[in-house]
Amino acid sequence: MIVKTNIRVIYGDTDAMGQAYHSNYLKWFEVGRAEWFRASGKTYRELEEEGIYLPVVEAHCSYLKPAFYDDLITVATEFSFAGPARLRFEYVISREDDLLTRGYTVHVCVNRDRKVMKPPEFLRTLLDAARETL
Amino acid sequence: MIVKTNIRVIYGDTDAMGQAYHSNYLKWFEVGRAEWFRASGKTYRELEEEGIYLPVVEAHCSYLKPAFYDDLITVATEFSFAGPARLRFEYVISREDDLLTRGYTVHVCVNRDRKVMKPPEFLRTLLDAARETL
Amino acid sequence: MIVKTNIRVIYGDTDAMGQAYHSNYLKWFEVGRAEWFRASGKTYRELEEEGIYLPVVEAHCSYLKPAFYDDLITVATEFSFAGPARLRFEYVISREDDLLTRGYTVHVCVNRDRKVMKPPEFLRTLLDAARETL
């Protein structure tokens, strides 16, 4: 399952080079991830309400072309496991046919006390099902 | 007591007009407020540890001149009461002799359950003492 | 003409009090303003391409209730003149029937060299027309 979401670049996202500042892409990855979960049937807010948190332990971004003010960009998000207790999301951000950035984030699953835990069964089932959906 | 703090404008603070984006000044007011508390003898982190929170209920900013990338700006912060349960901070941000922005924030005092309360006695004493210090 | 736009609160917008950090509302006002211009028939990007910039000279926000992670909030934006060369936008941010914040921004009109100028005739006509549209 690849989930696509549109984002409008605002002035507050740009910098003095006249393009989107590079740290904003990590926020846009977060938008993509949140919409991926929403499409999977369970929002990240609902996961937190059940005591499950997925902090980022690694993030990577390759910047190919800049995004500019008022551009309508699209983040395409895909999920895969990166080990029994590590989740990985991959992101491609584009503007129409132009590929702008690629990146990924790796997450661990922790409980309310920030203890790392294996993803609970319902979450594994949900992730597996969503991954296999076209 | 007027407390002054220096801040360096980074690229991530600027926008496509080539100057600091206007919402950053509210963050810089926060820096000024935090340093005002530190100078008063009690940090805002310590207040929170005692169960006292001071959320912003009103914010105002007048933008006179822009700040640019790599500018070293100074925020001067002063405190006053805005009623028995409302705190007010005033801020002046300048770059050497140039006045860039003026603003204020108004805060209420709430407990861990977000109930508005009168500032506890030790906080009133601290605020009164700090206000009168040159 | 009141233009309404929806915004989803992301994790990156929240703070350690568990609610949206107060400076983000100025960014959301910018979103509302951009969509107001788009609805008026001319985007702010198009204005800039014609050499017209509308920097913020004053901003105000009253915070009534907090916004939380993953909330879908709505910014309603309305325009009025604040003098022959000053534009004023008013914003109301709500979550369903809950009014969260109210605010306004004041803007001057400057050319590429940052010289203040009267809004050109086409812009006055556009603003007047949009203001009177229901």
Next chain:
Amino acid sequence: MIVKTNIRVIYGDTDAMGQAYHSNYLKWFEVGRAEWFRASGKTYRELEEEGIYLPVVEAHCSYLKPAFYDDLITVATEFSFAGPARLRFEYVISREDDLLTRGYTVHVCVNRDRKVMKPPEFLRTLLDAARETL
């Protein structure tokens, strides 16, 4: 040459998990990079004034431990070449003896028209000299 800079975590940097939001580390890497250039004898602002820009083409961050509100953290920045026309900076962010994050950014050198160019001789000399300084 490893250049160290202190940064104070503000409320606006934190998120609803009660810790610094992960995209801020890229901004703090920028702070480290700017101070590295300042220590090298030439600020990044001066480079830009000579028509040299160093946009980020790749960024990576590993998050080991969280930073919290009001923490005083230190970013240690080191430079190396990543090819004849690619610059690489490595960053370690710590809080006293606690290692919080590690990361790197890769940059290309572009001129005012965003054309990729080899770093000019004076910049290579400066980078080489700074790299060899203890």
